[in-house]
Amino acid sequence: xxxxxxxxxxxxxxxxxxxxxxxxxxxxxxxxxxxxxxxxxxxxxxxxxxxxxxxxxxxxxxxxxxxxxxxxxxxxxxxxxxxxxxxxxxxxxxxxxxxxxxxxxxxxxxxxxxxxxxxxxxxxxxxxxxxxxxxxxxxxxxxxxxxxxxxxxxxxxxxxxxxxxxxxxxxxxxxxxxxxxxxxxxxxxxxxxxxxxxxxxxxxxxxxxxxxxxxxxxxxxxxxxxxxxxxxxxxxxxxxxxxxxxxxxxxxxxxxxxxxxxxxxxxxxxxxxxxxxxxxxxxxxxxxxxxxxxxxxxxxxxxxxxxxxxxxxxxxxxxxxxxxxxxxxxxxxxxxxxxxxxxxxxxxxxxxxxxxxxxxxxxxxxxxxxxxxxxxx
Amino acid sequence: xxxxxxxxxxxxxxxxxxxxxxxxxxxxxxxxxxxxxxxxxxxxxxxxxxxxxxxxxxxxxxxxxxxxxxxxxxxxxxxxxxxxxxxxxxxxxxxxxxxxxxxxxxxxxxxxxxxxxxxxxxxxxxxxxxxxxxxxxxxxxxxxxxxxxxxxxxxxxxxxxxxxxxxxxxxxxxxxxxxxxxxxxxxxxxxxxxxxxxxxxxxxxxxxxxxxxxxxxxxxxxxxxxxxxxxxxxxxxxxxxxxxxxxxxxxxxxxxxxxxxxxxxxxxxxxxxxxxxxxxxxxxxxxxxxxxxxxxxxxxxxxxxxxxxxxxxxxxxxxxxxxxxxxxxxxxxxxxxxxxxxxxxxxxxxxxxxxxxxxxxxxxxxxxxxxxxxxxxxxxxxxxxxxxxxxxxxxxxxxxxxxxxxxxxxxxxx
Numbered sequence: 001x002x003x004x005x006x007x008x009x010x011x012x013x014x015x016x017x018x019x020x021x022x023x024x025x026x027x028x029x030x031x032x033x034x035x036x037x038x039x040x041x042x043x044x045x046x047x048x049x050x051x052x053x054x055x056x057x058x059x060x061x062x063x064x065x066x067x068x069x070x071x072x073x074x075x076x077x078x079x080x081x082x083x084x085x086x087x088x089x090x091x092x093x094x095x096x097x098x099x100x101x102x103x104x105x106x107x108x109x110x111x112x113x114x115x116x117x118x119x120x121x122x123x124x125x126x127x128x129x130x131x132x133x134x135x136x137x138x139x140x141x142x143x144x145x146x147x148x149x150x151x152x153x154x155x156x157x158x159x160x161x162x163x164x165x166x167x168x169x170x171x172x173x174x175x176x177x178x179x180x181x182x183x184x185x186x187x188x189x190x191x192x193x194x195x196x197x198x199x200x201x202x203x204x205x206x207x208x209x210x211x212x213x214x215x216x217x218x219x220x221x222x223x224x225x226x227x228x229x230x231x232x233x234x235x236x237x238x239x240x241x242x243x244x245x246x247x248x249x250x251x252x253x254x255x256x257x258x259x260x261x262x263x264x265x266x267x268x269x270x271x272x273x274x275x276x277x278x279x280x281x282x283x284x285x286x287x288x289x290x291x292x293x294x295x296x297x298x299x300x301x302x303x304x305x306x307x308x309x310x311x312x313x314x315x316x317x318x319x320x321x322x323x324x325x326x327x328x329x330x331x332x333x334x335x336x337x338x339x340x341x342x343x344x345x346x347x348x349x350x351x352x353x354x355x356x357x358x359x360x361x362x363x364x365x366x367x368x369x370x371x372x373x374x375x376x377x
Numbered sequence: 378x379x380x381x382x383x384x385x386x387x388x389x390x391x392x393x394x395x396x397x398x399x400x401x402x403x404x405x406x407x408x409x410x411x412x413x414x415x416x417x418x419x420x421x422x423x424x425x426x427x428x429x430x431x432x433x434x435x436x437x438x439x440x441x442x443x444x445x446x447x448x449x450x451x452x453x454x455x456x457x458x459x460x461x462x463x464x465x466x467x468x469x470x471x472x473x474x475x476x477x478x479x480x481x482x483x484x485x486x487x488x489x490x491x492x493x494x495x496x497x498x499x500x501x502x503x504x505x506x507x508x509x510x511x512x513x514x515x516x517x518x519x520x521x522x523x524x525x526x527x528x529x530x531x532x533x534x535x536x537x538x539x540x541x542x543x544x545x546x547x548x549x550x551x552x553x554x555x556x557x558x559x560x561x562x563x564x565x566x567x568x569x570x571x572x573x574x575x576x577x578x579x580x581x582x583x584x585x586x587x588x589x590x591x592x593x594x595x596x597x598x599x600x601x602x603x604x605x606x607x608x609x610x611x612x613x614x615x616x617x618x619x620x621x622x623x624x625x626x627x628x629x630x631x632x633x634x635x636x637x638x639x640x641x642x643x644x645x646x647x648x649x650x651x652x653x654x655x656x657x658x659x660x661x662x663x664x665x666x667x668x669x670x671x672x673x674x675x676x677x678x679x680x681x682x683x684x685x686x687x688x689x690x691x692x693x694x695x696x697x698x699x700x701x702x703x704x705x706x707x708x709x710x711x712x713x714x715x716x717x718x719x720x721x722x723x724x725x726x727x728x729x730x731x732x733x734x735x736x737x738x739x740x741x742x743x744x745x746x747x748x749x750x751x752x753x754x755x756x757x758x759x760x761x762x763x764x765x766x767x768x769x770x771x772x773x774x775x776x777x778x779x780x781x782x783x784x785x786x787x788x789x790x791x
Contacts, residue, residue: 023712031719038723041735069578089587094580104578107571111581118584119732123509129580130516134523136578141527143577144569164494164529165522169501169515172472172480176505185508291711292618296401299614303405307412316478316507318416319427343505344473 006224007232014236015243018202027202028244032194033251039190039312040182040256052079053124055132056090059083063101064155070096072135078128091120092128104143105151175344184259187252188338189311192273192331194248195241196305199277200284200298203237207285208294216375230282230373234366237281241274242267261341265351269341272358273334279365286372305329333357380640384648385655392619392656399656402615403663406607410672414600429510430459432480434468439488441525445499446483448521458514472502478510479503481518491525494533531569535562598758600672605754606727608664609747612693613718615660620653620697621714623785624707632789642789646782650698657690677757685753688767692746692774699777702784721745746770 018024057073059066059082073094074080086093095113103110114132116125138161143151145159171177210216210233219229245267252258260266280301288294306312308322309331315323326332337354340346392399433449435442449460463471468480482500490497501518503511529536535558571577626632635645665686668674676682700717704710722728724738725747731739742748753766 021712023716026716031716031723034720034723038729038734038738093585107577109575109577109579111579114580114582115585116582117590118586119590123512126513127516130520132580134520136576137520137523137527140569140572140577141530143572144527144531144565147568159530162526162530163522164491164496164526166496166498167501167515167518167522168498169503169511171505172469172502175473290395290398292398292621293401295711295715296398296405296614300401300405300408303409304412307409307416313416314508316504316510317426322412322416339475339506344475350474 003224003228006222007228007235010219010224010229010232011235011239014206014233015239018206018236018240019243024202027198028194029247029251032190032244032248035190035194036183036186036248036252039186052077053092053121053127054079054081054090055092055094055128056081056083056087058086058093058095060098061096061100062098063105065101065104066096068155069100069135069139072138073131075131075134078131090115091117092125094132105154107151172344176342183252183256184342185314187248187256187258188260188342189306189335191245191248191270192309192334192338193302193306193311195244195270195274196277196302196331197298198244199237199241199274200281200302201295202240203233203278203281204285204288204294204298205291207233207282208288208291211286211374212289212377214376220375226373226375227370229375230370233282233373234275234278234369237278238271238275241277242271245270245274259342260338261343261345262347265346265348266338266341269334269337269351269355269358272355272362273330276330276358276362276365279362279369283365283369283372286369286374289377305331308332310335330358330361333361381644381648381651384640384645385651388622388648388652389655392652398618399615399660402611402618403660403667406604406611406664407667407671410600410604410607410668413603414672418599426457426510426513428459429457429479429513430461430477431514432468432471432477433460433462434465434480434482435462436465436485437483437487441488441491442483445487445521445525458517468502472504475504475506477504478507479514481514491529492536494529494536531565532562534558535565598675600668601674601676601758602730602755604664604668604672604674606722606725606747606751608661608668609689609725609750610718610722610727611664612657612660612690613721613746614715616653616657616690616693617697617700617710617714617718619656620649620694620701621707621710623649623698623701623788624704624710627788628707636789642786643782645789646698646785650694650778650781653694653697654690657693658687661686661690675758676754677760681757681762682754685750685757685763685767685770688770688774689746689750689753692770692777695774695777695781696746698781698785702781702788721747724748726751 055073055078057070057080059070061067070080070082086095093113093115095115097110097112100110100112114129142158142161143154145161146154216229220226224232249258249260249266281298284294284297288297306329308326308329310318310326311331315326315335318326333354337351337358340350340354344350431449433446435446446460446462448454449458461477465482468482471477472480480502482502484497484500487497487499499518499522501511501515503515537558626635636642665674665676665682669676697714700714701710704713722745724741725731725745726734726742727747731742731748731751734742749766749769753763753770756763756766
């Protein structure tokens with residue numbers, strides 16, 4: 001019991017020293033929040049997933065069919081702007097030529113110019129194009145229903161297209177009921193990334209400096225054994241990771257209504273992940289003797305793990321081969337578990353495999369770090 | 378001058394003797410470039426996304442549902458969707474685990490409802506953890522639904538005959554009674570062919586470029602787009618690390634000992650700044666070499682790029698000279714340096730394509746070296762001389778240098 005109290009005392013002291021550093025809040029709070037905002041804006045409301053995909057229609061048609069066709073294009077999620085001539089700025093532009101009506105009425109085929117800006121969102125373009133094809137299908141169906149009659153009189157009265165086959169969409173039962181926001185993706189991702197960065201950099205450097213300055217050696221004069229000291233250092237770094245996650249999740253909850261699903265389970269995932277990272281930080285701090293080397297290694301590992309693990313971008317856009325390789329990243333398992341809790345409202349059984357992988361990693365890394373832990377150079 | 382050269386040569390030798398930190402900081406941007414390039418490299422035409430895993434639950438098992446499932450078998454769609462036909466229970470289980478982007482559920486009685494031209498609803502269950510791919514499936518299904526609706530309406534009368542057949546025993550229905558229906562259907566098919574072959578209204582798609590816009594990123598050019606951003610970010614880290622000697626030597630007393638030699642403060646300052654500049658240039662040269670050999674990056678006119686790299690390395694050395702003159706200790710430098718570099722990189726476009734960044738971020742980015750270096754590299758890639766980038770980086774570098782030298786002199790003389 002006494003040993004535990006001493007371990008807790010050293011760990012709490014480590015945490016106090018880190019928290020009293022003003023820059024600590026830049027790393028744990030300010031910078032992650034900037035990251036969260038940027039990625040949320042870009043991957044939610046940005047060009048990648050616009051709420052409304054726009055198209056400009058230049059209607060030069062001298063008959064009535066142009067306006068009729070434009071009405072067919074107007075559907076939810078597509079913003080149609082009608083213009084007389086080609087504007088300078090547009091993402092997608094459809095030209096209805098002067099003889100548009102005349103050709104339809106003469107049942108003569110025609111190819112409409114559809115211009116797409118090279119750098120415009122491919123996803124928005126895909127949505128607009130599918131709607132254009134739907135508009136054509138609707139128009140042609142009506143023409144087929146109309147039969148051989150005089151098409152100049154079509155718009156005075158004709159059989160209307162009916163949507164007989166409808167499409168409804170929803171999320172799986174017992175999961176979310178509203179479309180998750182960009183923040184629901186970026187807050188967990190950024191939290192995982194910055195736990196890796198912070199714990200490895202701060203934790204690694206402080207272990208190295210404590211050893212080099214002889215602080216670890218002096219601590220042995222207390223009743224703590226080298227094993228107890230190792231556990232205290234591990235605990236200090238683990239608490240730091242937990243503190244950071246708590247701060248970011250709380251801010252997310254207050255300002256953007258972050259919903260993690262089962263919060264205790266989400267914290268358990270973070271706790272096991274942070275333990276693995278703490279062990280890695282003690283290991284790096286024990287084997288490296290240069291601050292710059294620790295920073296470099298930590299930045300390299302944290303960025304690689306974050307990118308592979310799906311902390312930066314939705315994993316769905318990643319090629320299948322990279323998704324397979326991503327399993328080597330601890331961030332992948334943490335993100336997988338958090339996704340199951342956040343989006344699928346999963347329970348313990350759903351996150352158990354990811355927890356098992358992270359737990360095994362934590363045990364292995366702790367054992368390795370314990371072996372490498374040195375009191376003196 | 379001789380003393381300046383001696384200090385400079387000694388510094389460079391010292392850094393090259395323990396290259397691990399340097400190598401790691403060079404490796405990071407190269408690794409990141411490779412990873413981002415592999416993930417975001419545009420795939421072949423019409424394949425901008427990876428294959429989309431889709432589950433199809435056929436609760437109908439009739440002619441209509443088979444036609445619908447068969448639509449996924451078209452060659453182009455086979456590349457776009459990875460379709461697995463399954464039952465409801467298995468589909469629900471897989472969707473609950475996020476094993477597919479979407480699940481299409483064809484309801485029971487789908488074929489009969491189609492034959493009777495009754496409204497029928499297809500259900501698309503979307504993976505909530507995914508943002509883009511489920512929407513692609515939904516849009517595709519909506520297009521299929523419109524086409525099916527059109528076909529059902531057009532042939533409503535004819536399919537009524539088929540519907541009647543389905544309710545009767547095979548031998549009890551006189552097939553010859555369907556002849557007039559088939560006759561009508563034939564006429565409609567012939568009439569429809571006028572609109573469908575060739576399609577009465579179709580598109581001639583053309584890609585255009587706005588005035589002053591950059592060419593789009595291609596699979597071949599993606600590494601050339603990413604690497605400059607990564608290179609300038611880690612150039613900042615490396616030069617900061619190298620120039621931190623200015624503080625560490627002061628803290629451990631080496632500087633005081635050096636100042637007892639005939640070495641003049643200006644010579645030492647000059648050597649340190651020149652050292653940062655040369656090392657920065659060396660690092661950029663390594664990145665350019667690896668970029669050219671491994672990623673087949675086409676940098677544009679090499680002379681232009683070399684000039685841009687030299688000016689960027691000069692700016693970086695001047696900036697960190699001033700930075701180390703202003704901070705009090707090595708710890709403070711370590712604590713403040715990395716956040717500044719990351720902020721430069723975040724706003725300046727090293728971490729994300731500036732074109733997709735929010736306007737506020739773009740505006741802040743103008744005061745970062747990352748932005749000017751990335752813009753300059755893009756111009757060089759197009760074969761243009763990056764005059765504005767060079768002018769901004771060089772002029773601001775000179776200002777930083779003019780501020781750094783007297784500030785460092787004061788520090789050294791303490």
